Amino acid sequence: MSSRTLLNIGYGNLVMASRVIAIVVPSAAPMKRLRDEAGKRGKLVDSTQGRRTRSILIMDDDHIILSAINPETIAARFTQEDLKGDDR
Numbered sequence: 662m663s664s665r666t667l668l669n670i671g672y673g674n675l676v677m678a679s680r681v682i683a684i685v686v687p688s689a690a691p692m693k694r695l696r697d698e699a700g701k702r703g704k705l706v707d708s709t710q711g712r713r714t715r716s717i718l719i720m721d722d723d724h725i726i727l728s729a730i731n732p733e734t735i736a737a738r739f740t741q742e743d744l745k746g747d748d749r
Contacts, residue, residue, distance in 0.1 A: 665677070665679075666678040666679065668681065668735070668738060668739055669738055670708055670716075670718065670726065670728040670730055670735055671708070671709075671710075671728050671729050671730035671735075672708070672709075672710045672712075672729065674708040674710075674728070676718065676720070676726060678739060680720050680721045680722065681718055681719070681720060681721075681739070682719045682720060682721050683718070683719040684716055684717070684718055684719075684732045684735050684736055684739075685716065685717050685719065685732065686715075686716060686717070686732055687714045687715070687716065687717050687727070692717055695717070695719075695725060696717060696725060696727070699723075699724070699725035702723075704723050704724045704725060705724075705725050705726075705727070706724055706725070706726045706727070707727045708726055708727060708728055708729075709727050709728060709729040710729065712729035713729060714727045714728070714729065715728065715729055715730060715731050715732070716728045716730060716731060716732040716735055718735070
């Protein structure tokens, strides 16, 4: 995957694919704490466009990004971009 590949996380929002460490579900208590702590530190980015949070992206620069797209969907997009990069 190219270091400049953008990953669509829903509703017109894009992130650098190479910066994503993990894509997790928001329902577990540790993820709720992670979200709250990121908000207090000013490292929380809400890209849900007012919709329900379905996944949390953990970035390599300590930012936490909320998305309204399911983790499986984002992971599939991530994998598709990876496969496209292999064809080049």
